[in-house]
Amino acid sequence: MARDPLAELAREPAASRWLQSAAWGFARVFSILALALGWELAARSGAFTPYMLPALSAVLERIWHDLIAGDLLLNTAVTLYRALSGFVIGAIAGIALGMGISRNRLVNWFFDPIISVGFPMPKIAFLPVVILWLGVYDVSKITMIAVEAVFPVVTATVVGIRSVERELLWSARNMGAGERELLWQIALPAALPQIITGLQVALPIALIVAVVTEMFMGGYGLGGAMNTASRFADSRGVFAGIVEIAVLGYALVKGMMLVRRRLLLWHQEAVAPSTA
Amino acid sequence: MKAGLLRYVPLFLLGLAWEAGARSGLISTLALPPLSAVVAAWIELLKDGELVSNGAASLWRASAGLTLAIVIGAGLGIFMAWWRPVNVLLSPLVEMFYPMPKSALIPVTVLWLGFGNSSKILLIFLGCMLPVTIGAFNGARSSEQALVWSARSMGANRLRMLWDVVVPSAMPELLNGIRTALALSFILLVSSELIAAREGLGYLIGFLGASGTYDAMFAVVLTVALLGFAADRIYLVVMQRMLRWQE
Numbered sequence: 001m002a003r004d005p006l007a008e009l010a011r012e013p014a015a016s017r018w019l020q021s022a023a024w025g026f027a028r029v030f031s032i033l034a035l036a037l038g039w040e041l042a043a044r045s046g047a048f049t050p051y052m053l054p055a056l057s058a059v060l061e062r063i064w065h066d067l068i069a070g071d072l073l074l075n076t077a078v079t080l081y082r083a084l085s086g087f088v089i090g091a092i093a094g095i096a097l098g099m100g101i102s103r104n105r106l107v108n109w110f111f112d113p114i115i116s117v118g119f120p121m122p123k124i125a126f127l128p129v130v131i132l133w134l135g136v137y138d139v140s141k142i143t144m145i146a147v148e149a150v151f152p153v154v155t156a157t158v159v160g161i162r163s164v165e166r167e168l169l170w171s172a173r174n175m176g177a178g179e180r181e182l183l184w185q186i187a188l189p190a191a192l193p194q195i196i197t198g199l200q201v202a203l204p205i206a207l208i209v210a211v212v213t214e215m216f217m218g219g220y221g222l223g224g225a226m227n228t229a230s231r232f233a234d235s236r237g238v239f240a241g242i243v244e245i246a247v248l249g250y251a252l253v254k255g256m257m258l259v260r261r262r263l264l265l266w267h268q269e270a271v272a273p274s275t276a
Numbered sequence: 277m278k279a280g281l282l283r284y285v286p287l288f289l290l291g292l293a294w295e296a297g298a299r300s301g302l303i304s305t306l307a308l309p310p311l312s313a314v315v316a317a318w319i320e321l322l323k324d325g326e327l328v329s330n331g332a333a334s335l336w337r338a339s340a341g342l343t344l345a346i347v348i349g350a351g352l353g354i355f356m357a358w359w360r361p362v363n364v365l366l367s368p369l370v371e372m373f374y375p376m377p378k379s380a381l382i383p384v385t386v387l388w389l390g391f392g393n394s395s396k397i398l399l400i401f402l403g404c405m406l407p408v409t410i411g412a413f414n415g416a417r418s419s420e421q422a423l424v425w426s427a428r429s430m431g432a433n434r435l436r437m438l439w440d441v442v443v444p445s446a447m448p449e450l451l452n453g454i455r456t457a458l459a460l461s462f463i464l465l466v467s468s469e470l471i472a473a474r475e476g477l478g479y480l481i482g483f484l485g486a487s488g489t490y491d492a493m494f495a496v497v498l499t500v501a502l503l504g505f506a507a508d509r510i511y512l513v514v515m516q517r518m519l520r521w522q523e
Contacts, residue, residue, distance in 0.1 A: 028368040035369060052388060110286045120508030121501040122462035127470060128485035129497060133307055208377040212467040215382060230383035238383045245380040253375035
């Protein structure tokens with residue numbers, strides 16, 4: 001078969017690019033498969049008791065059983081409901097407070113020190129206090145989640161609005177925009193990338209706190225189920241819980257990335273190839 | 277200094293409102309003991325040694341776990357940026373485990389290592405490692421190519437370059453990653469001590485809450501919160517000092 005060397009040469013970059021991306025894809029699958037296989041083999045080798053490390057297959061079987069019985073769906077729904085309600089309350093309150101802090105002097109004077117002192121504090125320590133005030137049901141869990149979620153959102157909103165380009169504000173004012181329009185139509189959209197970054201920090205925190213409050217108080221929810229499993233020395237249940245919570249966390253983070261891409265379609269960052 | 281203190285006036289006002297609300301009977305002292313009673317309980321806890329012994333246990337756990345996380349996490353991140361095959365193999369795992377809510381690991385660390393120090397140290401290590409790794413990786417990867425080239429042209433070998441060029445340029449992002457890890461370590465410490473421990477500040481909070489001595493419970497809660505705040509502020513000062521060479 002006669003070959004055209006020039007055409008061959010031209011084709012090569014595309015082919016090698018394809019090869020490279022295939023190698024990357026293979027490597028991704030490979031390390032995750034290797035981890036799963038390593039887990040299964042380690043558990044079967046007898047080096048660990050099934051109590052210390054149940055085999056992956058046994059854990060997956062357990063998850064499948066939970067799914068069929070409907071427990072998994074119920075617990076996931078309950079945890080998701082708590083985490084997302086707390087997150088949404090925290091997000092709305094955070095954006096509102098952030099806008100207030102950057103627009104109003106009095107609000108800034110009062111809340112700025114509270115936010116800067118409160119942000120680095122481990123607010124989860126207040127969990128028993130929140131339980132004392134609000135009981136052991138959903139209200140206290142959602143409150144705790146909202147309190148943890150609000151801080152990154154406030155900070156991101158304030159920073160975002162503060163770093164809006166002056167030229168943008170000046171030209172809008174020049175064209176006759178009022179203060180209200182300036183905030184809603186210029187400052188807020190321009191600050192949106194940073195606000196969403198704050199939301200991206202807050203969402204995993206919301207899930208962490210949801211799991212902790214459920215573990216502390218017991219009852220329904222993925223954390224509560226893990227709490228029960230560990231109390232009955234049911235290590236398959238504990239490991240199943242870890243896998244379930246990890247999958248939920250992964251799904252939420254990826255979902256948030258999609259939301260970001262959707263909301264920022266108009267923004268430069270969507271146009272420029274992202275490396276992240 | 278004076279301006280710095282004035283900034284915190286709203287916090288003093290909140291404290292005053294707390295005291296007044298509890299004293300006036302507007303809020304039940306069962307739900308909110310007056311601030312003065314909390315301070316008295318704090319002094320009491322300090323005197324009988326409860327605060328010191330439990331605080332020492334907590335701080336040991338946090339610092340041991342965090343140190344492990346920083347050393348191993350930073351090493352891993354720089355290694356990943358330095359040698360591509362390691363990156364190819366490890367980055368899918370990092371990406372998979374990073375969004376995992378680390379509190380899910382509390383029961384399994386207890387199952388492996390019991391209620392003592394080692395389960396908390398393992399938890400804090402596992403929970404805090406990935407933010408450090410990602411910080412180190414991003415920092416090391418972005419080290420300026422011009423610096424690397426000029427170092428190489430001056431005859432630096434690979435190891436020398438790692439230490440003199442890559443590590444310093446990874447520093448800012450690495451230090452930011454460590455700051456995230458520091459905050460996370462307090463959250464994991466308190467959560468794990470609240471859920472499964474026999475000593476430590478988190479345990480003390482749960483114990484005092486269960487026994488209904490709320491003024492002492494509030495005292496420990498505020499202590500933990502202030503420790504977390506102080507750790508962050510001290511770290512910020514250290515971080516700024518370490519980055520002083522940067523323009």
